[in-house]
Amino acid sequence: MSDGIPAKAREYLARPGFAGLWRSLRKRLENNELAIRGWVVVELDYEAAEDVSGLLGRLIGPGRARVSLTDLDAALRSSAVAHGLVTVVGEMTGGPLTDRKAVSRTRREQKLDVWARWEAAIADSGLDAAPWVSRWQEGVRRAGLISRAGNDVDTVIRRTVAVLRALSETIPLGDRDATAMAEALPAAPSFELSELAGRACSDAHALDEGQLTAALVLRALAAATGESVPKTSVARRELWALSGVTPDRVSGTVMAWSVRPPGEHLWARSMRDRADLGLVSHVTLQEWHAAADRLWAAPGEQVFACENPQVLQAAARADVKTPLLCTSGNPATVALRVIDCLIAGGAVVRYHGDFDTAGVRIAKRLFERGVRPWRYAVEDYLASIDRARLPLTGTVPVTPWSPGLASAMEAHQLAVHEEALLDVLLDDLASGSAAQWSLGSRHPGM
Structure with missing residues (x-):
């Protein structure tokens, strides 16, 4: 016995004729905020039609049938099952139901909150008015980079902005003149990559190949310089060098x-x-x-x-x-x-x-x-x-x-x-x- 459903009632609900109905109900309820309203349409063979008829207390013939969620909920509560539809469907289909709309809404709210923190960090950096920032932001959104940060998102945002602020001391990243960056490049080397990472992120490896902060900064540099987003290790090193950052001690x-x-x-x-x-x-x-x-x-x-x-x-x-x-x-x-x-x-x-x-x-x-x-x-x-x-x-x-x-x-x-x-x-x-x-x-x- 599980969730208080009596053993005999559970055995009855587990009959093969109910399986298709429970699956349809689970999908309907999870996509409709677990609301007990409306109908589901299911295909019933003779055995399934007999089982559903016995539960509802009225004759339902085989074939395509429309079953009311309200009627099912009432029948279950008043029967030996003594539980409502949401509980029963969860029990008969492997686990509690999920309100998918609520989950989606929560995720959207969380994402909006992350983007609000991201936008605030960019605004505080002094780079917000630069003409390349909107292109960068849109590219980051499309690539879904921020969502990859997971629980580290605040650290990634803080580090990305800190690196860009450090770079803006040597190249005109914050200039509102769209031509300023083009005129400043190629930039004279001002940092070694590990030095820049240590200074801005307190972690000498924060800008290593494969790090999310490095990917975000390189996308910003690509947007600012008019270059393509680098897809290879060689292209990434070239963009670092173009921006005045020496990638390592052996490649340059x-x-x-x-x-x-x-x-x-x-x-x-x-x-x-x-x-x-x-x-x-x-x-x-x-x-x-x-x-x-x-x-x-x-x-x-x-x-x-x-x-x-x-x-x-x-x-x-x-x-x-x-x-x-x-x-x-x-x-x-x-x-x-x-x-x-x-x-x-x-x-x-x-x-x-x-x-x-x-x-x-x-x-x-x-x-x-x-x-x-x-x-x-x-x-x-x-x-x-x-x-x-x-x-x-x-x-x-x-x-x-x-x-x-x-x-x-x-x-x-x-x-x-x-x-x-x-x-x-x-x-x-x-x-x-x-x-x-x-x-x-x-x-x-x-």
Whole structure:
């Protein structure tokens, strides 16, 4: 016996003829707030029709029958069963009934409450007026990311907002000008990923691959930068780097050709050995830390730097002996630290990059660190525009090292990538003639 239903009554209700009726009633009641009203329509064979007729005390024939919930409830209560319809249906179908509408309503209310807390956190962050936020929010809703947080939702919201606030200190995430983010990218490295996670989340692993907070922040960065939501590990690392975050100590590198650090330290000797063997070195942040207190070049030595790996590859193929670094686009943290180390040690670093909007931004940041131009002035641009016919996109930043460069690029609306100048750049590297290394070197401070 269970739930107080007498054993004989329970045995009667468990007869096969009732099974279909109980199933239909369970579905009806759960979808109708457990309300005892209306009808269910069931197919009854002869045995089932006889059983239902006996319960209701009136004749019901086999076939398609309409059974009143009110009549069933009254019949059960007045019979030896002595329980109402909701209790009986639950008992005969495996467990208590659930008011599905009430459950759904509770879930909606809980979700609305979560979104209210989410919206409040964004408003408090100071980012609410940024033009990308609505796109981000809609994408998060569609992806159902917040619902995945479960009981950790408040922690995830707090961490996500904290990370975005930390990033907004170095990139204009909160700017109401829709073009501000585009003009600021690619951003100079400002954080290592674990450092950012530790500072904003008090957990160095909060932004690791697969973490929900990381997914939410990356979606925000994608919306803010106009990039696609990254689907692969490589794409996620690239978006972090674009936003000024170094994902780890081994994936970001600076490429080095013919770099021969002085001294008898094991690392310096290994770099010289690789240069003597004609090998390109991919220096990671991990390696930089291992050699951080070492000179990378002799004081006064000229070290060149380029943006595109094809330039370094051509230099290696030509076996030029002049030291050359390659940032492979936006410099990773290790590239900036190596360049800073070279300058601090008295070396002269000269840089050439693409004549396009992103290239000028990269060059501007490097020149502000003490790097000098290498064929990267207005005269160099004007002399090269007949080599490539690529359209210029975006607004060119100011170019204080060569005041006419930005206006010339805007006037011609043409971009010139480094590959188009390989012969000129290789001649410079091979000649070792300091006078030819940059027309831009005539400008003050360069």
